[in-house]
Amino acid sequence: MTDVDIDSTRWSIIASGEGANRISFLYYALHKNPAIGDRVLLLNTTTADVKPEKTFEYMLTRDPNFQEVFDSVKRDKICIFGKSPSGAGNNWKVGENEAREDFDTIRRYISNLRLSGRDVIFCLTTLGGGTGNGSLPYLINKIKSERGLASVGENSFMALGIIPYDFEPAQRFFNTVCGITRLLKYGKEGKQNADMLLLVDNSQVEKLLGITESSTTERYYRINEEIINVVDMMIAPGGKGAKSTIDVADYYQLPSNIGTYHFTPCMSVGNDPEIFGIDTALDTAVDRPMTPIDPKTATMAYIIAVAPQKYVDDGTFSQEDFEEISRKWAIKNMAGSRGGILRYSSLIASDESKTLDVMVLLGGFSLEKIISNSLQKYYDFRESLEVRSGEAELADDADPRIRVKINMKDIDTIEDRIKSYIALTEEKIKQLKKKEIDMEKELKDWGF
Amino acid sequence: MNEYLVTALAILISIGIGFFLLLEFGVSWVGYFVIAVISLSIIGSYFYAWWKTQSDKTVSKLKVEILVKMKNELLDMEKVVSSAENLMETASYKQDITLLVNNLIKLKFYNKELKLSPGVEKYTLTFVEQQGRMTEQKLRTLGAMAAGSYRPKLDEYIDSLRSKLERLLEAGYDIGRDLDSFNAAATKPSKSLRDLVGKKEDLDGAMIKTLEKCVGEATRLATTSKDFGDTANVEKEVKDIDQSNFESTVSHLVTAREGIKGILNDTFVSQHQKLTLNVKRAQAIMASENVGAQKRRDIDEMRKALGSMDDPGRIQELKDLEVQFKTFTTNAIEDIHSKIQKMEKNIEFHKPDERIWTLNAEIPALVEHVDISKKIDEFSKDAINALHALVVQLDIDEAFMKIIENYQKIEPLIKRKLEESGKVTEDDLKVKYVEKFMLLYSLKNPETKFKENKLTSPKKAKKR
Numbered sequence: 001m002t003d004v005d006i007d008s009t010r011w012s013i014i015a016s017g018e019g020a021n022r023i024s025f026l027y028y029a030l031h032k033n034p035a036i037g038d039r040v041l042l043l044n045t046t047t048a049d050v051k052p053e054k055t056f057e058y059m060l061t062r063d064p065n066f067q068e069v070f071d072s073v074k075r076d077k078i079c080i081f082g083k084s085p086s087g088a089g090n091n092w093k094v095g096e097n098e099a100r101e102d103f104d105t106i107r108r109y110i111s112n113l114r115l116s117g118r119d120v121i122f123c124l125t126t127l128g129g130g131t132g133n134g135s136l137p138y139l140i141n142k143i144k145s146e147r148g149l150a151s152v153g154e155n156s157f158m159a160l161g162i163i164p165y166d167f168e169p170a171q172r173f174f175n176t177v178c179g180i181t182r183l184l185k186y187g188k189e190g191k192q193n194a195d196m197l198l199l200v201d202n203s204q205v206e207k208l209l210g211i212t213e214s215s216t217t218e219r220y221y222r223i224n225e226e227i228i229n230v231v232d233m234m235i236a237p238g239g240k241g242a243k244s245t246i247d248v249a250d251y252y253q254l255p256s257n258i259g260t261y262h263f264t265p266c267m268s269v270g271n272d273p274e275i276f277g278i279d280t281a282l283d284t285a286v287d288r289p290m291t292p293i294d295p296k297t298a299t300m301a302y303i304i305a306v307a308p309q310k311y312v313d314d315g316t317f318s319q320e321d322f323e324e325i326s327r328k329w330a331i332k333n334m335a336g337s338r339g340g341i342l343r344y345s346s347l348i349a350s351d352e353s354k355t356l357d358v359m360v361l362l363g364g365f366s367l368e369k370i371i372s373n374s375l376q377k378y379y380d381f382r383e384s385l386e387v388r389s390g391e392a393e394l395a396d397d398a399d400p401r402i403r404v405k406i407n408m409k410d411i412d413t414i415e416d417r418i419k420s421y422i423a424l425t426e427e428k429i430k431q432l433k434k435k436e437i438d439m440e441k442e443l444k445d446w447g448f
Numbered sequence: 449m450n451e452y453l454v455t456a457l458a459i460l461i462s463i464g465i466g467f468f469l470l471l472e473f474g475v476s477w478v479g480y481f482v483i484a485v486i487s488l489s490i491i492g493s494y495f496y497a498w499w500k501t502q503s504d505k506t507v508s509k510l511k512v513e514i515l516v517k518m519k520n521e522l523l524d525m526e527k528v529v530s531s532a533e534n535l536m537e538t539a540s541y542k543q544d545i546t547l548l549v550n551n552l553i554k555l556k557f558y559n560k561e562l563k564l565s566p567g568v569e570k571y572t573l574t575f576v577e578q579q580g581r582m583t584e585q586k587l588r589t590l591g592a593m594a595a596g597s598y599r600p601k602l603d604e605y606i607d608s609l610r611s612k613l614e615r616l617l618e619a620g621y622d623i624g625r626d627l628d629s630f631n632a633a634a635t636k637p638s639k640s641l642r643d644l645v646g647k648k649e650d651l652d653g654a655m656i657k658t659l660e661k662c663v664g665e666a667t668r669l670a671t672t673s674k675d676f677g678d679t680a681n682v683e684k685e686v687k688d689i690d691q692s693n694f695e696s697t698v699s700h701l702v703t704a705r706e707g708i709k710g711i712l713n714d715t716f717v718s719q720h721q722k723l724t725l726n727v728k729r730a731q732a733i734m735a736s737e738n739v740g741a742q743k744r745r746d747i748d749e750m751r752k753a754l755g756s757m758d759d760p761g762r763i764q765e766l767k768d769l770e771v772q773f774k775t776f777t778t779n780a781i782e783d784i785h786s787k788i789q790k791m792e793k794n795i796e797f798h799k800p801d802e803r804i805w806t807l808n809a810e811i812p813a814l815v816e817h818v819d820i821s822k823k824i825d826e827f828s829k830d831a832i833n834a835l836h837a838l839v840v841q842l843d844i845d846e847a848f849m850k851i852i853e854n855y856q857k858i859e860p861l862i863k864r865k866l867e868e869s870g871k872v873t874e875d876d877l878k879v880k881y882v883e884k885f886m887l888l889y890s891l892k893n894p895e896t897k898f899k900e901n902k903l904t905s906p907k908k909a910k911k912r
């Protein structure tokens with residue numbers, strides 16, 4: 001099979017909140033990919049006494065080359081929104097309200113991204129904070145439904161949410177559960193929000209990388225480096241001398257049809273193509289899911305490999321072999337005995353890459369591990385709320401200016417929504433685990 | 449004529465005026481008048497005589513010019529026609545020229561020695577001009593006719609020269625370029641007989657140069673061939689060459705070359721075969737990716753050069769190539785050897801087990817043995833041995849480095865597989881050097897065992 005140059009997908013990045021801003025900036029500074037161009041937007045709220053530079057301070061001192069990039073980013077790619085002088089103060093409700101009230105400011109920046117056609121919009125947020133976690137679900141919903149901002153119904157929204165460290169306080173996990181839910185479902189009717197939600201867990205990534213540094217900023221930096229590899233692999237087919245036969249981005253809307261659309265990336269990058277077969281790289285990748293999951297419950301997989309052009313030309317790697325290897329791998333490692341419900345593999349040959357990089361997006365897996373890690377703290381926080389006539393006041397101890405009311409019914413709705421999503425997930429997994437049909441009996445039933 | 453008429457008229461008018469003065473004014477007036485007329489006549493005739501000589505001089509100058517030009521053209525044509533003599537019959541053209549000359553002599557334009565004769569004085573300029581133009585016209589016609597019959601003869605002649613050059617080329621002389629420039633010169637357009645004759649002279653000159661070159665080549669080859677057989681005949685052929693005769697020179701040269709071929713053939717063929725074999729061996733050894741692209745290209749080129757060398761007369765080039773092969777392999781050996789030595793330091797740091805990495809202890813001796821001053825056969829044997837050992841070692845070293853560099857990534861895979869099933873085999877792990885990775889793992893984890901390409905762990909496999 002000969003490679004054809006495909007009309008690759010265009011991407012944009014929208015990042016809200018401090019953590020997400022750092023990740024997106026790092027990606028923008030380190031990887032220039034033509035598929036992204038300069039369609040990057042960093043959103044944040046601010047406290048009157050803190051400069052927006054604060055977020056990037058560590059990166060700028062760590063690598064002096066970033067200063068120049070930062071100066072250009074600052075000019076037109078950072079949007080500070082909100083009327084409150086105090087930021088969102090770890091309250092997602094505040095983050096959401098601020099974005100809604102100041103949407104006119106945000107709209108201008110989004111128009112600048114000139115979203116069109118079948119662009120994929122990569123939306124990043126941390127799940128423990130207030131600004132990103134609160135605003136991003138609202139923004140996805142808003143952009144999707146407001147005519148003129150995007151091609152309604154055509155764009156895909158790929159959300160990436162970062163789960164807090166295990167040791168973080170209860171409110172962070174309350175935020176996390178709400179955030180995951182609101183990224184999955186939003187609005188009065190609770191319709192699907194993002195087309196795909198990628199989950200990454202700080203503690204898990206740190207364990208995979210064997211990070212032992214004690215400085216928080218450096219630890220974030222290392223995790224963020226790993227996360228931008230994910231961003232890079234997702235966008236890979238769109239540039240950097242890349243050639244592939246399939247652009248997986250064309251298939252990112254499929255999970256919506258199935259009804260479950262949460263994923264986690266599994267990475268194995270920097271492999272020596274002389275040593276590693278694709279099978280081994282694939283194994284290594286799936287050994288390293290960026291969220292604690294049981295791969296045996298995964299029902300969907302997007303498998304992307306980037307190999308140096310040379311090794312594709314000489315036949316060491318080929319799309320056909322890759323598909324066959326993926327198929328075998330899926331049968332052995334995914335839910336059920338038939339290799340899950342949905343699987344796409346794409347081999348990308350790149351002039352610029354020297355290593356064999358593999359990313360597997362595993363999806364539809366059981367959320368049990370993630371939820372069980374959060375549930376205790378979620379309830380701890382929920383129960384600490386003082387409810388008066390159906391409403392609770394979320395206050396920030398650190399900043400008395402922040403006060404916001406939240407209706408307990410809304411919390412219940414969120415809980416119901418995630419529960420029904422979980423139920424559907426489990427049902428899909430169970431379906432796959434069921435024995436194969438009794439063909440003889442079925443055929444008879446079908447009239448043969 | 450007019451001069452007399454004017455004079456007569458002037459006299460008659462003077463006499464008339466004299467009578468009139470006599471009748472009207474008397475004798476004294478006539479006296480004055482006569483004196484005036486006489487004085488005027490004297491002045492007038494003086495001026496006339498001056499003017500007359502002046503114009504006569506210009507006319508005779510013009511005549512001389514025409515006559516000189518005519519003479520030159522005649523002589524020139526005669527010369528050109530004479531030099532065309534060796535390719536065509538020129539008698540009739542010469543005769544025509546003689547006729548023309550004789551005619552002019554008869555007219556007393558020239559004397560017998562073709563010097564300008566004073567007899568021309570009696571002719572007017574116009575007449576001389578007429579004769580000049582006529583002669584020129586006749587010469588032009590004659591020249592065109594001569595060129596017309598010369599051209600096909602010249603073409604024939606050029607063909608014969610060309611075929612001689614081709615014979616020499618075919619015999620093996622290195623004159624490909626000479627032939628090319630000969631053909632270029634031969635096809636240059638030329639119109640007049642003079643151009644055609646000039647072209648022949650140029651081509652003859654080129655031919656002579658080429659022949660000299662070939663004679664030089666033959667002499668050189670005869671000397672080189674002395675080591676390989678009796679060259680007496682060849683030398684005689686070369687000595688007998690009389691370069692004024694193209695045909696015989698070419699025959700001698702061709703025969704000499706055949707003789708040389710006969711003498712050199714066996715030697716050339718066997719040396720060519722041997723070198724080809726050695727180059728092929730080196731090429732096969734150097735096929736390893738680790739040797740580097742430049743070296744592979746160099747040896748490939750040598751092989752190509754050998755392939756296109758099939759004439760025993762090129763034995764010198766074959767010798768040059770032998771030298772080139774010697775230098776190349778010597779350099780390659782040095783290069784790879786120092787690379788290996790550098791890597792060894794790095795490798796020794798890891799204290800590798802001998803099942804993962806071994807060092808061929810004979811390498812220094814093998815390399816030492818390679819001596820560029822030895823005869824080609826012996827040299828090649830040593831060099832190929834050393835090169836082979838070196839490249840094998842290089843591959844082992846590079847593989848080891850790869851194993852060390854990648855072990856960190858492979859280790860968790862092996863560990864997981866061991867935990868899953870208590871054993872790992874080649875089929876479980878799709879990586880290059882899989883046994884070595886397993887072996888290394890077993891060395892680092894003494895509780896595991898690596899035997900017969902199988903890694904086992906005594907711990908019971910965990911259920912996943």
Ligand SMILES: Nc1nc2c(ncn2[C@@H]2O[C@H](COP(=O)(O)OP(=O)(O)OP(=O)(O)O)[C@@H](O)[C@H]2O)c(=O)[nH]1
Nearest residue numbers: 017018019088089090126128129130131132164220
């Ligand atoms: N991986 C990663 N996580 C981060 C980073 N910065 C913060 N976090 C995590 O994100 C959560 C805090 O979210 P932030 O992004 O700081 O908050 P925000 O969106 O700015 O919202 P505010 O609460 O208004 O500040 C915590 O769980 C942190 O562990 C980062 O640079 N990288």
Ligand SMILES: [Mg+2]
Nearest residue numbers: 017018129131
């Ligand atoms: Mg913040």
